[in-house]
Amino acid sequence: MPRALIIGIGNPLRGDDGFGWHVIEQLRDRALGDSADLLACHQLTPEVAVQVAHSERVIFIDAARGEPAGEVRVERVDGVNRLEAALSHRLDPPALIRYAKALFGRAPEAVLVSVKGAAYEFSENLSEAAMSAVPEVLRVVDVLLADGRPRQTAEMEGTCLAV
């Protein structure tokens, strides 16, 4: 069982929406060996639950709306019940984790690393703000792979984690 599954989500033809794909490409060049499986996808579909359930840890990398552009957010993913996700073949990270648990009886620890994008028009390139966040995201991934235990920080709101 690989220790980690890293999933980049988005559309690589829609500018910063392809952030996750971009990071996966960078990670492919690093030859992570058996420590992690890499997956780039447009959407999270139910069959991805097979890989999720057979991993010890899942790291989702995705673009997010909001400001400031380029801000990196790390949060724990819980298997929250959302009806809208259940009505389709597209799942969001919490629904995918919940589906993996429903099918296989186990849900790995999961973290979402998101970057606030600046541009989502037709483009295969990242905006300057998103591009500048890539090294930080790679560092976060390195820490998660090495340590695997993001820790909650009291001074950050919500589910934001420090790594």
Next chain:
Amino acid sequence: MGRQILIDPVTRLEGHAKITLHLDDEGAVEAAHFHVTQLRGFEKFCEGRRFFEMPYLMSRICGICPVSHLIASAKTCDAILAVSIPETAANLRRVMNLAQIIQSHALSFFYLSSPDLLLGMEADPGERNLFGVAAAHPALAHDGVGLRQFGQQIIESLGGRRIHPGWVVPGGVAEPLTAERRDRILAGIPEALSRVQRTLDWFKRTIESFREEIRTFANFPSMFLGLVGPNGELETYDGKLRLRGETGNLIHDQLDPQRYAEFIGEVSEPWTYMKFPYYKPAGSEHGFYRVGPLARLNIVSRCGTTRADQELAEFREMGRGAVLSSFHYHYARLIEILHGIERIEELLADPKILSKDVRAVAEPNRREGIGVAEAPRGTLIHHYKIDDEGLITWANLIIATGHNNMAMNRGILQAARHYVSGDQISEGMLNRVEAVIRTFDPCLSCSTHAVGQMPMLVQVVARDGTLVRELRRN
């Protein structure tokens, strides 16, 4: 004054649509429309592009069946090059198309329709979904994700990625298959066969409980269209067109797909972006036909693989002539998954599948090309014209879901008349109307060829034609 029931959006479909039901003064359904409210315009914006870019561009029409568009488009480019592609390339494309059909049918049956079939049309929508299936029938849910994964992994193995693979190119395929990748695919065959057989066995045991849905879900006489092989066998990559009538009578056989324009016409309606193809000799009023899994099993002489032929024989016991209820699209999908797995095994068992001769290279030798293949939802036609520089000057796409447009509208009306009464409308009634559409598994992204949604006009019209209300969204 008549009233209108609006189901918007219709859920568990590929794309966006709404259904309007027009009620008469007594509350009975007198008309039903399936509106597709998105427009994509691929035929127009590809004008001026280089023809050899088309397979990759066209595969972007859809994230569910990109392979089908890739293949139909590449075949169109083969025709423009006027090349006969190497046999191994044709068989590798065939394997990928079958894998596409397997994964798409698995998505339709297990992810989109099985909640209705397993949990009941009247079940709480909060439970009637993927999670409800996983809780109530975990084995079936496992088989669903396993079959979809099987198909997707074959596409990834061949094309390098699951969605929008670029491996199919004009003249053949970009790279030969390696023995290692072939063996990896073959290793998954036994489990995939077990999964689909288990599901088929369950479905056949359960089917009696859907007697009312079978009777009322788009169950009417129609013609059926699809590709067949030279001996009438199920063929999804190449072959000739066959058209059968409701009694199983042969209307056309071994019709060259290059002549599609002689017998398929299209009409438009102001209330939907999806066109209505029809069989020209019968006229637009009476020339409607169905395509897709049900149609294919109705037109073929045999599937051509052992287990699928056994299942086909049982399937045909349900109808005198053709099997007419669109509810049986579900059943047909399972048989086609079985056939696809068996056929992939056959194709990969041939040592020639590893041949390095996988591409014919040529310059354009014709100014026009037509490419036809069977997509998961039915017959897919691409037709391009180019100029002296090889730039696209005109393109026409007739999409599988479009062929079924007339049948879907008639099917909604039939189900609505049976289930919906103006005074007593329940979630289960409306879900049955939606479920009729789901049997066809329409892909609206494909059939409207949407970059976002177009401005839309909504009109409520009384029986006497008076405009009651108009809403305009920009």
